[in-house]
Amino acid sequence: MQSRILHDMSQMLQIHSQLRDMILSLDIGPGERLTERWLESRFDGSRTPVRAALVRLEAEGLVQRDGRNWIAAPIDLGEIEALAEFREPLEITAVRLACARAGDTDLDAIEEMLNACRPGVPREEWHKVGTDFHVEIARLSGNPFLVKAVEGVMTRLSRPRWLEVWTEASREQAWSEHRRILDSIRAKQPAEASRETVEHIRDTRDRLLRSLKDDRRGLRARGFAIVGGR
């Protein structure tokens, strides 16, 4: 009987995780070329696990093929719009199901997560909570496909959200929108929670697109590939 837990991650998973972090943290810029040989030396492994990691990251949309070459996925303004359109029905469904299925302890855990965001905590924490909130709500739906899909959406939105120029006001707005959604779920008000979710998604989309378009020139100057957008 195999009762053994894999205590040591395979190199493929290590490289996958590290490269993922480098891309999401913009340590590797959007559109930047990745050669298997460079990655091999960078992570001190052979090309075999490097290639396996690249294939997985391709499925996540963080890495793409450019002809025969690998590149970190560019920031795509059209994609941000499509993602907003895509996640609306997903997250509406998630909050409605959460109203029906979530227990109080689940909601308490998410509330605590939100409460961890107060003036003074580093921006990384705000960013992470902003992602996790949506994923955890989806998890309350009990539907693994909703969770996977929302995770995918938030992964793809991670870099745009990081590049957004944050004002104190917009940060507080997003936080209170999250808070309102959570309260509506707790009050078992699916219609209200849905409406707030749609509003939040559209606000987020508009903020991201406006900010990225405004900074487009500067971001390109940093070597970041920003494509799409009309």
Next chain:
Amino acid sequence: MQSRILHDMSQMLQIHSQLRDMILSLDIGPGERLTERWLESRFDGSRTPVRAALVRLEAEGLVQRDGRNWIAAPIDLGEIEALAEFREPLEITAVRLACARAGDTDLDAIEEMLNACRPGVPREEWHKVGTDFHVEIARLSGNPFLVKAVEGVMTRLSRPRWLEVWTEASREQAWSEHRRILDSIRAKQPAEASRETVEHIRDTRDRLLRSLKDDRRGLRARGFAIVGGR
């Protein structure tokens, strides 16, 4: 050994496609173990492209890890329910957007596809059209994420749909439900199209679950792993 033109299709893609077909056609049974060495000899390639293909198939949900081993994904009754719950909002959104965005020529192409299904054409064709209909409707939405998600759903439902015991009546019912949805889209009646879509998805779910539960014993006898279901 291989001096073929690589521009056409890498071996990884060939193996991916062939293995995918073998799994979807139940040539490889649900739950069946796959060893890299067997695949290597079966497809006359080395383990390198075999492993890349397996990683991709894992992302599609057709292949899983079982401990350190690879297996063809079992049929999971719980998954069929979760998929129905997941695809409802997706396909509602797709038909609504299709009402707004689809042109007549697009709709004609789908109608022709449906018309190709008449008594006498082989079951494979009915099966394929039943999948493609939903994907093509999603394509009319113009949203690539909706397309990808619906493709994923239909891929995961492919084997259950194939295993379902088909009566003449249920086949005709599914066909006419498709037809009605298409007509409502053509008439730009999003509310009606949505209602019909939900109805169709729930009918499909119930038919699949009933049929699989009834045949569970027989399918297991054929060596097929059928898991889940309460």
Next chain:
DNA sequence: GTATCCAAGTTGGGATACCAGACTGGGATG
């Protein structure tokens, strides 16, 4: 000065050798 072309270097794709861990079966032991 410009266009052309070829050789050297680089890239990803594939093949293969080797490794460590897990499984299996049979034999020794109580």
Next chain:
DNA sequence: CATCCCAGTCTGGTATCCCAACTTGGATAC
């Protein structure tokens, strides 16, 4: 007869080597 143990075997994971296709840069011809 049951139990335990160990070696042989098989597995996926990794490193490394070779190859064909592409890129590139500079010499050459005009």
